[in-house]
Amino acid sequence: MPTDDDPTDLETRVPVTVLTGFLGAGKTTLLNRILTEQHGRRIAVIENEFGEIGIDDALVIEADEEIFEMNNGCICCTVRGDLIRILGNLMKRRDRFDAIIIETTGLADPAPVAQTFFVDEEVASQLSLDAIITVIDARHVLTHLDETRPEGIENEALEQIAFADRIIVNKTDLVDSDALDELEQRLRAINPLAGMMRAQHANVDLDQVLGIGGFDLARALDLDPAFLTSTDHQHDLSVTSVAIELPGEVDLKRLNDWLGTFLSTQAVDVFRTKGILAIRGDDRRHVFQAVHMLFDSQADRPWRADEDRTNRLVFIGRNLDRAELERSFAACIA
Amino acid sequence: MVDILWAQELDDYVTAVAWDATGDHAAAASLSGRVRVIGCTGTPVAELPAHPLGATALAWSPRAPRLAVAGQDGRVRTWEPPGHTQVVWEQPDWIGAVAWSPNGAWLAMGAGRILGVRHGDAETVRTYPRLPSTVTDLAWSFDSRRVGVACYGGPRWFEPGREADAAVAHFDWKGSLLRLVVAPSGKWVAAGNQDRSVHVWRLWSGDDMQMTGYPNKITALAWSPSSRYLAVGSIADVTLWDFAGRGPRGTTPKALTGFEHGTRAVTFSPDGDLLAAATGDGVLVWEHRRGSEPVAVVAPGFAASTVAWRPGSRDLLVGTDTGQLLGARFDGTQGRPADPGTQATA
Secondary structure (H helix, E strand, O other), X not given: OOOOOOOOOHHHOEEEEEEEOXXXXXXXXXXXXXXXXXXXXXXXXXXXXXXXXXXXXXXXXXXXXXXXXXXXXXXOOEEEHHHHHHHHHHHHOOOOOOEEEEEOOOOOOHHHHHHHHHHOHHHHHHEEEEEEEEEEEOOOHHHHHHOOOOOOOOOHHHHHHHHOOEEEEEOHHHOOHHHHHHHHHHHHHHOOOOEEEXXXXXXXXXXXXXXXXXXXXXXXXXXXXXXXXXXXXXXXXXXXXXXXXXXXXXXXXXXXXXHHHHHHHOOOOEEEEEEEEEEOOOOEEEEEEEEOOEEEEEEEEEOOOOOOOEEEEEEEEOOOOHHHHHHHHHOOEO | OEEEEEEXXXXXXXXXXXXXXXXXXXXXXXXXXXXEEEEOOOOEEEEEOOOOOOEEEEEEOOOOOOEEEEEOOOEEEEEEOOOEEEEEEEOOOOEEEEEEOOOOOEEEEEEOOEEEEEEOOOOOOEEOOOOOOOOOEEEEOOOOOOEEEEOEXXXXXXXXXXXXXXXXXXXXXXXXXXXXXXXXXXXXXXXXXXXXXXXXXXXXXXXXEEEOOOOOOOOOEEEOOOOOEEEEEOOOOEEEEEOOOOOOOOOOOEEEOOOOOOEEEEEEOOOOOEEEEEEOOXXXXXXXXXXXXXXXXXXXXXXXXXXXXXXOOOEEEEEEOOOEEEEEXXXXXXXXXXXXXXXXXX
């Protein structure tokens, strides 16, 4: 809940980067680049499938994906039991790691991985989910996205894009620039918040991939104003996004009630929510994010004198009703 | 109140400490991979081969000076004085739990989703079909017939004396179990859970009850020697559930306080009068029937990772987050003001 009782200090927590993407998209290539170029930093890698990591001095731990539901009946509260154990033991060691990278299987749903950082209090107190990085193969991703699935079966490629904080469009040498532009437009319609980077052989600027956390969230929400009012998104996609922007100060109790109700009733459909909020009686910005129904907020820098206190929220998910979201959020303004 | 008798180094987070049944030897395991056997005054007796990536669990046979140690390297070793060491099981997954049956005849081990049971000095270990999730803890029934496995979906019980591989009982419950402890009376089994609850079943009817409302996942859990109390470690208190009479259903537990940074382990003294908790603020000792404030704190300011009482004594063995191993003696509460919480008023 957005409270100020105990604002967790991001600096003391070890950042964790989650790498998702289909088999062959270039995850392992990116991982090897990170380990080579970040030589000297202590990085622990948790892997779910055999990659060919070419670096001997990184600690590589193999994980056996073990997903379970919490006992409160919400299917969104699925977490990764194997990660809780591995991360818990890593953090007990005297040698602290500078960063931890979790490489998921090609078909992994990123939600349980992300939710683990909210649900387990031991993990949450010592580690912060820095970013979900999704690597896609520019030539093949559309085929995966357009695959029709039986009712109730998720399209993993779509989920991996919807959950991403950064999307690396890899193997751009294999498609022409028109196709690339079209592809990026398509990706942006699914997830307008993720930073998009083009790459060949995963040759991205690693500063844009590691350690981007809260900074990234604040910047991601400085969206193109056109996006906030635009209504001409492609409606043929099952996953879209809605951004709302409202000036004024939010009443904390009303906001908590609204978010609690909204996220728990639409938890399955709302993949991610991010926002910057102006809370009544607090002169700091509050940065907010949620994975399905689990949410977390941090007090950010104070609002500047020349800055309008404006609330911005972005929802990524299915069956989002913009008018209803705007109306119900407006009711939270004090 | 508490005298530190000795101190030594184990290099990294101490994952487990335990005394043998007679109190002649103790053992300690660390995430550095080191495992040390010591005498009752802290004298080093043996340094076992290291477990790469860390030693995770250890247990002494209740009937013989026989130690089982396990690690993230997937190995289980036994050690016997004066210095016989043997690898008894080797698995690709890390070993999370080892437990001897009360009669000392069986050694149960959990590697990933596999339960392995070794009988006596058998050359081979019997393995059971893969469980639905990783084995997080093991607990034997009082009569040594059944071993309970903690994993997702409630405890499952196996009878290694039988041919069949199937579980002989399963207390079906949708939750992720982290600890499993059987009451010394043999009547109850309690599980500490990821979802911040404690679940208790009556053996063998399976009647159950649940304690909820904790702010943390439950990994510190202990029965008193009389089986009357169940102690549950939380972030800033240890709650004590009273199983006397009709049991704790519908009651509020007593809260033992005096720390703020989490409980890692709880254990009752052999006489049942004292409760010790390894916490982020040191090891606290309570006279739990009297007050709710601790009567002593061992190593205040040190984060204690684990603690064990020496059988037949009031000596404590303490492991810390940074790898210290301490021996301490509790000298009673003489000279301390009476706990105001328990004073009778006229």
